[in-house]
Amino acid sequence: MLRILSDAALLLGLPDPAPRADALTAARPEAISELAAVLGPVEEALSDASGTAWTAADTARRCWSAATPAEAIGRVAAGAVAAHGVVAQVRQVATAAAEMLAAAVADGAAAVARAESEAASWPPLVPLVALGAPAMDGPSTVSSSEPVRVVLGRLNSELAAAGVRADDAGAMILDWLTDDPRAGLDQLPRVPPSPSPDPANGISADGVDAANRADVAADLSSGDPHRRALAASVSAALAGHRSRGERVDLLAYDPDAFGGQGRVAIGLGDLSRADNIAVLTPGIGNSPMACAPLLDLAGRLREQATSTDPTAETAVVLWLGYDIPMSAGRDGYADVHTAYADVYATLSSANAEAGGALLADDVRKFTAMAPPSALVTLVGHSMGSVVTSQAARQPIPVDNLLLLGSPGTGPGVRTADDYPTVPAGHVFVGSHDGDVVTGPAVDIGAFLAGAWYLGRINPSPFGTDPARAAFGAQDLDLGPSPALPSPVDPIAEARYGVSRHGLPTYLEGSGLVAAGAIVTGRYRNARTRKGR
């Protein structure tokens, strides 16, 4: 019926009411009401928590004459009160906006219904004239079109008014929701206190960098050729990025770690004022001895993050701090025994487990060098994703996980809810269709090889596949993959699967956009799909 109104308006030279009516029909006040309802329990929990936290603070004050414990608990209670105030306002304003929007939608629908009803009683002559049919009696045609003009004019006016009320509902949100409910929590401890003092407290990236660079400089003239080569590799990687005007910090340097593989962490960007921090952990076959291309990938991620949020400072740390399986080929020193052990290490998550503890320690140090409000994302690729997952089993100050091309999450992590400080909604998984490492073939191969060579019976050597829907992570939509090779050519198919696994293929296109969005907290820009 509205089509008749729209056509009549067109032919009479009046504004078409359809776009305004459609805009109102598209509004979903019920979704806003649902969101407000979700916030009800949040508001209630904050209110209850602030009450019990004050009780705990009072108890601590009575039982411990030192002021610090009661003050620390009091800060949490005050934070809960502040957050409660903001959340209550968000809920109330959302509720009011939903009601206002629902009223505007209802008004628009009523106006359309009235106009449709009146259009039903229009004499046949009017539409004929409006449609340009020759009039049998000219004067009566003009006078018969007047009721149509009146109805359409009123409809347009009522729809415009309803549209203004709908926009007012949005404007109310923009006017009132200025506070971040987390703002009052800035002073809270972000890391559970350790029994021993954190050695990184009070240490700046500048100081760590200077000490490590001095070690590198000394190693450049070392009598040990391997040590010299590693120092040269690190030095070249640092120089490459510094020559582009980037801030580069050598945050960890230990040439003797892991039997000579070495241990290196390099930060791009200013950690001391970072709004966002990403720690990138690559997988097997990488080595500090060949860190320049990896540092370029870290730079690529930082550029994307900066492009996503130009107002924020993002620091990306390349972390080569664990005993990386199959690194020996690049380390350039390995004897036969070490090389075999290095290959066997690919058959299980043992190195990743140990590496997870080291990564957790280093993340504590890196975040201690940064503002407490920095958004922290751990990005792991392949075996590096297993390391990342294992690190996140510990209560470390991390906001997001991004697991790329992951063969599994390692022991003790069966679902995305198993990370103590990262909510499942902030666990992201990127898995290319056809990436051979994320499929069951790698598990089966590692199981068989592990059983044959090492006598280990473990049907799931890398743990749970995080790309499975049952894991409960956010599965990133990385876009369509290139066409699969012919199924009758297994070699080409295997090559294809391997080519879809490389870290560079994850840090390009949709994967890079998603990574930049996650690192900067623009989660809505990270498109997701249903897990497999």
Added chain:
Amino acid sequence: MDLEVDTDGLREAAGVLQATETTLRMPGCAVVGPTEGCFGPSATGREAADLLTRRAQQSVEALGLLAVSVAALTDALTAAATLFDRLDQGAVGPR
């Protein structure tokens, strides 16, 4: 001035904090649904929907942040009570 500590009281405070953490984690499954386009297709509407979603997500995140902090304090109080008890048993340190 001597430090006065009642370790039973500290454990009581830790228990209250543990209950606080439980309270904060109860709505942990709160999921903020998509509000894209809720206010219609106008620029104001889109901006309002974005802001509302962000504030709602931040509200849920605030719960998690508080829960982590409360858990840290619970552990610290419990560890302190244990430490004071050990010191007390050794007849050394604060009573």
